[in-house]
Amino acid sequence: MSIATNVTWHAAAVTKHDRRTKNKHKSCAVWFTGLSGSGKSSIANALSSELHQMGVREYVLDGDNIRHGLNRDLGFSNHDRTENIRRIGEVAKLFVDSGAIVTTAFISPFRSDRNQARNLFDEGEFIEVFVDCPLEECERRDPKRLYAKARSGEIKDFTGIHSPYEAPEQPEITIHSQFVTVNEAVEEIVTYLRAKDIL
Template sequence: MSKSTNITWHDTTISKVDRNAQNGHGSCTLWFTGLSGSGKSTIANAVSNELFRQGINEYVLDGDNIRHGLNKDLGFSDHDRTENIRRIGEVAKLFVDSGKIVTTAFISPFRSDREQVRDLFEEGEFIEVFVSCPIEECEKRDPKQLYAKARRGEIKDFTGIDSPYEAPEKPEITIHSNLLTVGEAVEQVLNYLREKNII
């Protein structure tokens, strides 16, 4: 429920269609979701790098980076996780309107939150990318030692340990990051974008 009143959405003179036409490609959100350590950020950044190399307007919204600024007032309770994802969805929508392909890398553990974000976008603009990886493999990787800390009780509400992760039921793309190289995962995403005539 909005707390703001007497406000009106203002359409800009230059539309998303205009920007996409000038760019020579479509705009969308690639919403990478998966457990910590599954490879979301690595693959999202690699996709963004390849899009940039091809001259495509892109931007990465990374979960940790967002929590340094826009969402630094949020913790990791269920309510704060939901608000974190809501804000990111609104920011991603603005990037799509600006004509960019935005890649996001967030655990975003709850289906209802991801569906709420999907509802912000026009058909085909929200592309859910499920980075599937067994938790055992994620724990082996664990570059920040987060799983180890969670197992010791030093981190509470950690997804996959004492907080649930609800895997997507019908993602547009599923990447089995324990079976593919980063390059193969990138190509899988780019092939989808080509098939949908976004790039």
């Protein structure tokens, strides 16, 4: 990938601090990671709904939705997965700069990619939420029939079957989605956001 050299950063007249002050809350990226079927999207959208009801400026970046537009040119090779997460990290950073709380629901299987995304943000702005669910349970749920297709050979490079998932070593929050409800998970995250003075 070539990097443009004839560009100059243009400082904005309205700052992140200005937007946060107007919003009456801080901004951050709540980065959900976990296997397909672990419950990332369900929890992310429920959190979004709860924050919206609280009057918080928020947005959800969902893996499947992003691949319909911004990342529709990417496949599922290791290289494409890395580029997928790189782009999402940059987009999430823009949302945080806008003063919003952005939630991202992506498998994001590689630690190095998640760490690269984390490094885009100021201290405390990147909140990694590991939605920890055993492969067997995710495969039992299989809401999109992806595991069945992967097992039959219809899908290649599928995380957890053909491609590894590297669990976070020190996430800010771990949700054991096999044992808690979506609402309980949302409550835990909101409690964390309040404890960190983001809300």
